[in-house]
Structure formats: structure tokens, C-alpha cells
Amino acid sequence: MVLWKPDPSFYPSPKMAMKAPPERFGYVVALNYGKGNRPDVVCVVDLDPQSPTYSQVINTLELPYVGDELHHFGWNACSSALCPYAPHPHLERRYLIVPGIRSSRIYVIDTKPDPIRPRIVKVIEPQEVMSKSGYSRPHTVHCGPDAIYISALGSADGDGPGGIFLLDHFSFEVIGPWEIYRGSQELAYDFWWHLAEDVMVTSEWAKPSQFENGLVPQDLLANKYGHQIHFWDLRKRRIIQTIDIGAENQMLLELRPAHEPTRVYGFAGVVVSTKDLSSSIWLWYRENNKWQIKKVITIPPVPASESDLPPILKPFGAVPPLVTDINLSLDDRFLYVSCWGTGQLHQYDVSNPFEPKLVGKVEIGGIVSRKGHPKGGESLSGGPQMVEISRDGRRVYFTNSLYSTWDDQFYPDGLEGWMVKAIAEPGGGLKLDPDFFVYFGQTRPHQVRLEGGDASADSFCYPSYPS
Amino acid sequence: MLLLILSVTLLTPPDWVGPWVVVVALGVYHGLNPGMGWLFALSLGLQQRSEKAIWLSLFPIALGHAVSLALVAFMVVVGLYFVSLNLLELFTAAILLAFAVYRLFNYYRHPRWVGMKVGMRDLFLWSFLMASAHGAGLMVAPVLVNVAGVHSPNHHSMVNLYLPAGVSVLLAVGIHTVSMLVAMGMVAWVVYRKLGLVVLRQRWINFDLIWAIALFVVGGIALVAAVI
Numbered sequence: 001m002v003l004w005k006p007d008p009s010f011y012p013s014p015k016m017a018m019k020a021p022p023e024r025f026g027y028v029v030a031l032n033y034g035k036g037n038r039p040d041v042v043c044v045v046d047l048d049p050q051s052p053t054y055s056q057v058i059n060t061l062e063l064p065y066v067g068d069e070l071h072h073f074g075w076n077a078c079s080s081a082l083c084p085y086a087p088h089p090h091l092e093r094r095y096l097i098v099p100g101i102r103s104s105r106i107y108v109i110d111t112k113p114d115p116i117r118p119r120i121v122k123v124i125e126p127q128e129v130m131s132k133s134g135y136s137r138p139h140t141v142h143c144g145p146d147a148i149y150i151s152a153l154g155s156a157d158g159d160g161p162g163g164i165f166l167l168d169h170f171s172f173e174v175i176g177p178w179e180i181y182r183g184s185q186e187l188a189y190d191f192w193w194h195l196a197e198d199v200m201v202t203s204e205w206a207k208p209s210q211f212e213n214g215l216v217p218q219d220l221l222a223n224k225y226g227h228q229i230h231f232w233d234l235r236k237r238r239i240i241q242t243i244d245i246g247a248e249n250q251m252l253l254e255l256r257p258a259h260e261p262t263r264v265y266g267f268a269g270v271v272v273s274t275k276d277l278s279s280s281i282w283l284w285y286r287e288n289n290k291w292q293i294k295k296v297i298t299i300p301p302v303p304a305s306e307s308d309l310p311p312i313l314k315p316f317g318a319v320p321p322l323v324t325d326i327n328l329s330l331d332d333r334f335l336y337v338s339c340w341g342t343g344q345l346h347q348y349d350v351s352n353p354f355e356p357k358l359v360g361k362v363e364i365g366g367i368v369s370r371k372g373h374p375k376g377g378e379s380l381s382g383g384p385q386m387v388e389i390s391r392d393g394r395r396v397y398f399t400n401s402l403y404s405t406w407d408d409q410f411y412p413d414g415l416e417g418w419m420v421k422a423i424a425e426p427g428g429g430l431k432l433d434p435d436f437f438v439y440f441g442q443t444r445p446h447q448v449r450l451e452g453g454d455a456s457a458d459s460f461c462y463p464s465y466p467s
Numbered sequence: 468m469l470l471l472i473l474s475v476t477l478l479t480p481p482d483w484v485g486p487w488v489v490v491v492a493l494g495v496y497h498g499l500n501p502g503m504g505w506l507f508a509l510s511l512g513l514q515q516r517s518e519k520a521i522w523l524s525l526f527p528i529a530l531g532h533a534v535s536l537a538l539v540a541f542m543v544v545v546g547l548y549f550v551s552l553n554l555l556e557l558f559t560a561a562i563l564l565a566f567a568v569y570r571l572f573n574y575y576r577h578p579r580w581v582g583m584k585v586g587m588r589d590l591f592l593w594s595f596l597m598a599s600a601h602g603a604g605l606m607v608a609p610v611l612v613n614v615a616g617v618h619s620p621n622h623h624s625m626v627n628l629y630l631p632a633g634v635s636v637l638l639a640v641g642i643h644t645v646s647m648l649v650a651m652g653m654v655a656w657v658v659y660r661k662l663g664l665v666v667l668r669q670r671w672i673n674f675d676l677i678w679a680i681a682l683f684v685v686g687g688i689a690l691v692a693a694v695i
Contacts, residue, residue: 085583
């Protein structure tokens with residue numbers, strides 16, 4: 001479709017995007033893992049407090065195949081389309097690019113004309129993804145100025161290096177692998193960029209064999225999960241620097257660079273330290289033309305009696321926080337940290353990124369604490385996991401499932417899916433919305449995408465200065 | 468409006484003013500297109516918080532554009548050595564229309580090159596690439612043929628009477644580029660100082676599609692002018 005004016009959901013700068021209208025609904029991918037051959041689903045959740053169906057799943061799109069394991073997903077186009085060196089302002093934010101992390105299949109889902117009833121318009125089969133990209137287990141999707149970028153955890157033949165590949169943003173054809181020179185980089189997970197600096201950042205989870213059938217405790221205790229962060233020349237597609245944050249810091253996952261193009265720093269979350277079971281948040285920044293990284297937040301484990309712990313944690317006598325997702329508000333002021341193990345969502349004021357201050361917290365679920373919700377009842381399973389922030393920074397949504405086989409290890413009694421919403425005070429402070437609780441039952445919700453964009457969907461090429 | 472000027476000037480019997488008005492008009496038109504450079508210069512100025520950075524970036528952008536056009540001008544002059552003016556006019560119109568068809572189906576595609584950290588050389592090459600890939604030179608080609616047609620008995624151009632073909636087409640490329648530079652500078656300055664980035668959301672019309680249509684219109688007019 002030809003657009004005469006730019007898609008109204010594209011904003012030149014993060015500050016302008018914060019003035020966007022509130023989201024009316026969100027898309028949530030959810031697993032039907034272990035539910036007798038039922039496919040995964042994409043749910044549409046009503047987020048409009050004025051609507052009679054507020055806090056309900058108002059439509060469910062079932063996928064045609066079973067066992068994809070939907071995980072992360074993204075838009076075909078976003079504010080980066082306004083970037084000046086490759087402007088595509090008349091692309092539409094319209095298609096959801098939804099990979100199956102287990103199947104390596106990619107769905108292209110059209111959210112127009114009726115955003116409540118999205119339809120699958122293209123399926124890129126695993127064979128095609130793998131043969132054209134050289135990768136498997138597609139994960140993070142980011143809309144770039146010139147193409148759709150997707151990270152992948154494995155090579156086409158299995159446990160080889162994971163990396164990034166490109167999808168054409170008009171035809172949705174797999175273009176090919178992104179890297180020209182990867183150096184010694186082997187493990188992959190998340191990625192994002194500093195567009196204004198031509199820098200890409202990538203992180204490390206593990207090889208497919210280390211996560212597909214569950215966390216491998218002996219690999220974890222041997223520090224064999226990822227603990228490096230990589231910096232790349234986005235233009236030349238070459239690795240420029242790798243930093244090892246110490247082998248005990250296992251699983252360096254989510255990457256959240258500052259949204260403002262003039263701020264050259266970002267936050268990375270580490271799931272667990274094998275030294276003391278703590279989770280940590282690290283700040284990367286550039287100094288004298290070299291990338292540096294520094295631990296800025298440490299979240300300690302919570303002691304627990306062995307009888308309350310699942311088998312995988314019994315030897316340790318404590319619940320690790322298990323920070324598995326983080327998110328940064330569009331003004332780069334508040335960092336949200338999901339503690340999936342202890343059942344907490346932390347809100348840090350990171351106005352000074354070197355000295356984050358804990359200013360808000362909500363508690364729900366948790367391996368031992370099992371906190372409830374005013375609308376969702378007592379004793380909830382799972383904990384805060386995928387977290388998404390509205391563009392104005394006032395509403396924070398999160399779901400409770402991590403990854404099929406890992407859910408079973410940490411919540412062996414069974415994990416029941418839910419999604420909740422927290423209200424963020426402009427000056428800091430967080431509380432659960434007592435009226436918002438979406439119960440998914442045996443279906444397990446993962447990533448949330450908000451109508452029109454959110455705090456992890458768009459990247460911006462223009463600074464908020466002067467307007 | 469520009470297309471109107473263009474059609475009026477190309478269709479009215481040629482006097483010495485006509486082609487030069489078109490040269491200027493196309494320069495302004497190319498300058499207004501965000502994809503041809505002012506937006507890039509503006510973003511660099513914003514990123515560096517420096518108005519000077521805008522002006523400094525516009526020059527290599529204009530130069531890259533000029534070199535792309537100069538290549539077309541060179542081909543026009545060489546062409547005139549081998550074929551008659553009328554044949555060259557037909558030939559130019561045909562290539563332009565063929566390219567217009569291609570762009571119409573690919574108007575939304577742009578070359579993938581560079582990023583945001585760019586020096587003068589990058590900007591020069593980027594602009595050259597953008598101008599060439601979008602057919603900026605081709606769009607100006609018919610009027611360059613007109614300007615170069617000094618030896619033709621049925622063309623009476625006052626400027627051309629005193630200048631060899633090579634010099635007059637280079638002069639045309641120069642005037643086109645200066646017009647473009649002025650247009651780019653004015654737009655970048657007004658957006659930077661007065662309007663702000665909100666224009667990108669409100670006023671950024673689909674220049675890519677208009678560009679493809681403009682190639683068609685110019686090609687069509689050139690064809691008509693060549694035939695009659």
C-alpha cells in the first residue's frame with residue numbers, strides 16, 4: 001500500500017515518541033507447550049482501561065504448526081525508517097515478524113486492516129531460514145533503517161556459531177547472514193545498536209544443546225554459558241571488541257542501549273553468578289574510543305529452606321533472583337529489571353547510569369514467595385519475566401513464562417500463565433494495577449508488543465534536541 | 468508547480484531562457500528531496516549540536532550530486548559527436564522513460580550504504596550514489612541535450628552561441644548544483660531553526676514516488692519535444 005505521509009507511529013526522536021497516544025491493545029505470544037499437540041498462539045490483549053473488555057484476551061491467532069516455541073518478536077518497520085542515510089518513511093508498521101525459536105520457522109503476521117484480527121500472510125519455513133541465513137533458532141527481531149535484523153542462537157547445522165541475519169523489509173525474503181568478520185564470537189542471544197554511532201552490540205546465552213532440553217546444571221557450574229559482550233562496526237559488519245565480564249557471570253542476556261542517539265551507553269542483564277547466585281546489571285560505555293563495562297547493580301539471592309525449593313535449587317539453599325529481562329524507558333530514566341526467581345520487578349532511576357537507585361518495586365509470583373495479585377488470586381506461579389514499557393513510560397506490562405523447559409525446572413509444579421500491568425509514577429514508584437490481570441491458564445505468555453511501538457521496538461536517529 | 472514550469476518552458480518554443488529555468492527548477496526540486504541530502508546534513512547538525520556541521524556537510528553532498536550529473540553531461544556531449552541532436556533527444560527520452568518504469572516499480576528502494584558516522588568523503592560518495600541510483604542526472608539529461616545542442620541550426624540559444632557544448636553543459640550542471648545547494652541549505656536551516664523535527668512526521672510526503680513520477684513526466688515531455 002502506498003503511503004503519502006510517514007506512518008504516524010514513526011517518531012524522529014525518543015522524546016517525541018513519548019508523546020504518542022496510549023496503546024489500546026498489545027500482542028502477546030504464548031506457548032501451548034506440552035498441551036497435547038496444540039500450536040502456539042498470538043493473543044491480542046485489550047489494554048484500554050475504558051473498554052468493557054479491558055484486561056482480556058480479545059482474539060487469539062493459532063499458528064498452523066505445532067511446537068514452534070514463540071519467544072521474541074518484532075515489527076517489520078519502526079522509527080528507524082526515518083534515518084537519513086536510508087530513509088524509508090513510507091514503510092508501514094504493520095507486520096509482526098514472529099520467529100519460532102525451537103522450529104526456526106518465521107511467521108509474518110499482518111495487523112491490518114483490523115489490528116484485533118491479525119492474519120498470517122507469509123511463513124518462512126525452517127529449511128529456507130537455515131539455508132539462506134546459515135543460522136537456526138531465530139530470536140531477537142529489530143527493525144533497522146535498511147532491513148529487518150534477526151539474531152539466531154545456532155548455526156544451520158546445530159551448535160556452530162550463532163549470529164545475525166537480515167530479512168528484506170519489503171519482500172520478507174531472507175537476505176543472508178549479516179556478519180562479514182566475527183572474530184572469535186560464537187555464542188549469541190540478544191542484539192541492539194547505537195545507530196548514531198554505527199555500533200551494534202551482541203550478547204551471549206548458550207548453544208542450543210545447552211538450553212533446548214533445559215538448563216544443564218553441570219555446564220552452568222562449569223561456567224560454560226555465555227559471559228561476553230561484543231561490539232561491532234554496524235557499517236562494516238565486523239567485530240571490533242569483545243569484553244569478557246568474568247566467567248562466573250553466567251548468561252549475559254538482554255541489551256538495552258540508551259534510546260537517545262547522543263547517549264552512548266547501555267545496560268546488560270546477567271542471569272546468575274555461580275559465585276554467589278546473585279544477578280547483576282552492567283553498564284557499557286565508551287571511554288577513549290574503547291568500550292568499557294562496569295557492574296552497576298547487584299541483586300542478591302534470597303535464602304530459603306530446602307524443602308521449599310525445586311530440585312535444581314535444593315543444593316543451594318537459596319532462590320537466585322534470575323534476572324531474565326530488563327527494559328529501559330524511552331527517556332532513558334527508568335530501568336526495569338525482572339527477577340523471575342524471587343518474583344520481583346525492580347524499577348531503578350538511572351538518570352546517572354553509573355549510580356542506579358532502586359525507586360520502585362512490585363512483588364508477584366516467585367519460586368518460593370508465590371505472591372498473589374488482587375485480581376489474580378493468591379499463590380501465583382512464575383514470576384516477572386518479559387517486561388514492556390509504554391512509550392510515555394507510565395505503564396509497564398509483564399508476563400511470567402521464561403522458556404518451556406526452563407519453566408518446568410524452576411516451577412516444577414506447573415506454571416500457569418499470566419500477564420499483569422504496573423503503573424509507574426512519573427518521578428519514580430511502581431504499583432500493580434489491581435484491575436489488570438490476564439489469566440492464560442496452561443498457556444504460557446512470553447513477549448509483549450504494544451500497539452504503535454513500545455520501549456524496545458523502535459530506534460531513533462535524531463536527538464531530542466532541540467525539540 | 469515545478470513540473471508546471473518545466474512543462475511550460477519545455478513546450479514553449481525554446482528561447483535562451485527556457486532551458487536555464489528548467490536547470491534551476493530541477494536543482495531546487497532535487498534539493499527539496501529529503502533523500503538527496505538535506506535531511507542527512509540536518510541530522511549531523513543535530514547530533515553534533517552544531518549548525519556549522521549542517522553547512523559543512525551540504526558541500527560534499529552537493530559535490531557528489533554534481534559529479535553524478537557531470538557524468539551524464541559528459542555522455543551527452545560525447546553522444547552529440549556520434550549522433551544527430553534529434554536522435555540524441557529521442558535516445559535520452561527513451562532511456563529516461565525506461566528508467567522511470569524501473570523506478571516506478573522500485574521507487575521505495577534505496578542503495579544500502581554508509582551509516583550515521585560519516586566524513587566528507589563518505590558524504591560525497593553517498594550523494595554520488597544516491598543521485599546516480601535515483602537517476603538525478605537522467606532527469607536533467609533532456610535539458611542538458613538542449614543546452615549542448617549548440618551546433619544544431621534549429622536551436623537558437625544566446626548562451627550557447629558563445630560557448631562550446633562542453634562548457635555550456637558544465638555550466639548547466641554548476642547552476643543546477645548551486646540551486647540544489649541553496650534549496651537544501653534553506654530547508655535544513657528552516658527545519659533546524661524554526662520548524663523542528665515534527666515536520667518529518669507531518670510534512671514528509673512520499674518524495675520517492677513523486678520522484679518516479681517526475682522521471683516519467685520529464686521523459687514524456689522530452690519525447691514529445693524530440694518528436695515535434
